[in-house]
Amino acid sequence: MKEEVVVHGVVLSEHSQREFDKRLSILTMEEGKMTVWASGAKRPSSPLMAGSRSFVFGTFSLKKGKSGYNLQSVKVDAYFEEIALDLEKACYAAYFLELADFVSQENLPAEEMVNLIYLSLKALLHKDLKNELVRAIYELRLLELEGEYTEQPPFSTKKAVMEAWGHVLSSPLNKLYTFRLEEGTLLDFCGNVEMLCRESFPMQFHSLKILKSLKQ
Missing domain, CATH: 1.20.1440.120 (Recombination protein O, C-terminal domain)
Structure with a gap:
């Protein structure tokens, strides 16, 4: 069974992977810095789109796979869009x-x-x-x-x-x-x-x- 992890933190950076995916660097309270894969996050219809951007603070639900952690969902607490x-x-x-x-x-x-x-x-x-x-x-x-x-x-x-x-x-x-x-x-x-x-x-x-x- 794949391990599920819930962490709280902030997205430090985002990098495009393939056409619609992202690789995120998330600083978490519980596990420190984590590399997380957000599959399909660049699709306009993706529920991960809003929560997989830099400056997003929230609760991140992850699932551990063979090559690292995969983002399952995000409960966003703050976006800091005003800074932009x-x-x-x-x-x-x-x-x-x-x-x-x-x-x-x-x-x-x-x-x-x-x-x-x-x-x-x-x-x-x-x-x-x-x-x-x-x-x-x-x-x-x-x-x-x-x-x-x-x-x-x-x-x-x-x-x-x-x-x-x-x-x-x-x-x-x-x-x-x-x-x-x-x-x-x-x-x-x-x-x-x-x-x-x-x-x-x-x-x-x-x-x-x-x-x-x-x-x-």
């Missing part, structure tokens, strides 16, 4: 998924990472939060999850930066995006986070290349 209406925000959001795909592992539960992605995408849609701050908070908390962080900013002694740093590392996830920074402090905070990211995530992310071209 703003190209810059869409680039930041895509980067969040790319980075999570880069650091996450199979068979390593990822409940906190899934929740971090969800709250970070919600923060991107908040009108009073700058995209750069949301990105830096997301990166620093992800660094903390991966054990690649420093207790204090690497090259800043500004009180506001140090306080923000401590807040991101120690706060519950639902309290992460509850502060603002003035422009100079924001640049300092982001610069410190960026330095750690360059050391810990040695990869050229496609979404960041597009983001850079938008800001030129």
